[in-house]
Amino acid sequence: MSGERTLKTAADLLAAGLIDDGTVHETEAVARRYAVAVTPAIAALIDPADPADPIARQFLPSSAELVTLPQERDDPIGDRPHTPVKGIVHRYPDRVLFKAVHVCPVYCRFCFRREMVGPDGDGTLAPTEMEAAFAYIAAHPEIWEVILTGGDPLILSPRRLAEIMRGLAAIDHVRIVRFHTRVPVANPDNIDADLIAALKESGKTLWVALHANHPRELTPQARDACARLVDAGIAMVSQSVLLKGVNDDPTVLGALMRAFVESRIKPYYLHHPDLAPGTGHFRMDIGEGQAIVAALRGHVSGLCQPAYVLDIPGGHGKAPLGPDAVAPGPDGCWSVSDYRGGLHVWPPRP
């Protein structure tokens, strides 16, 4: 039984039947360290009878999170070195992250910003900090795109979102506003006419990047929520994380990508898991990841192919992880592999 409110404690999860008496203590220990939230829509997707349930693995605390490996770090993708004013990350020339809020509807157990988000995280920007963030964007004409993330921007009320969008509307050189969110999956009813009207206050071209990792997350309700955004003229892309025990299987990953495309969401990024503390149980070797991604090529539509990427620790940005289909060959030719593994010389010999 999942109930109608977000579950935030071990006692909540126990009462909802999502954990049992034997795991309450370890769940409490993890919840003291990292934020927990499971919305009714997500709780309804969890099969408590399945110890390997891929939805439970993403959202229910595990004692494995209490193991921090030496290579793991508080700021795994290096936001802080690129933060000129609170709430802004200016890593690449033409775009900034705008982290207006530091809470999420659900807390992913593999979250790359787990030391910054949550009730004990960096907090929502105060009015003066918000002004400073807008002033920074306005003072940098090279900023073409503003990416609202954090935190999940669509957790904000339509009133707060409309304020932010009016602030961006006043900055001419900002042409694109992108939102990174899990709300259409975690709280699909929140994607309503008021929220969509608020987003459109900016008058800018809008993109929404939906974060989902397993095809079961694309429920009929989630698909309807996405359809409301797309029907309103908002373009959508996906972002997923390649996670051990969740989607590290070409069949599951292919089904996820097809579910996105069926929902008019273009698969965009498939992230290799970042080195966030206590997340080692989700990570595979990059070679294993490349093999899974290679298995999609040719077997599911070209529309369903995401870019497999790694955020280089230290804030150096994203690197495509391939796998490469082409390599230098003899005599200035190239060796090109087809999707079945066959090798071909390009250009073909006359």
Ligand code: SF4
């Ligand atoms: S929605 Fe994103 S920021 Fe929020 S907990 Fe999940 S991964 Fe972290």
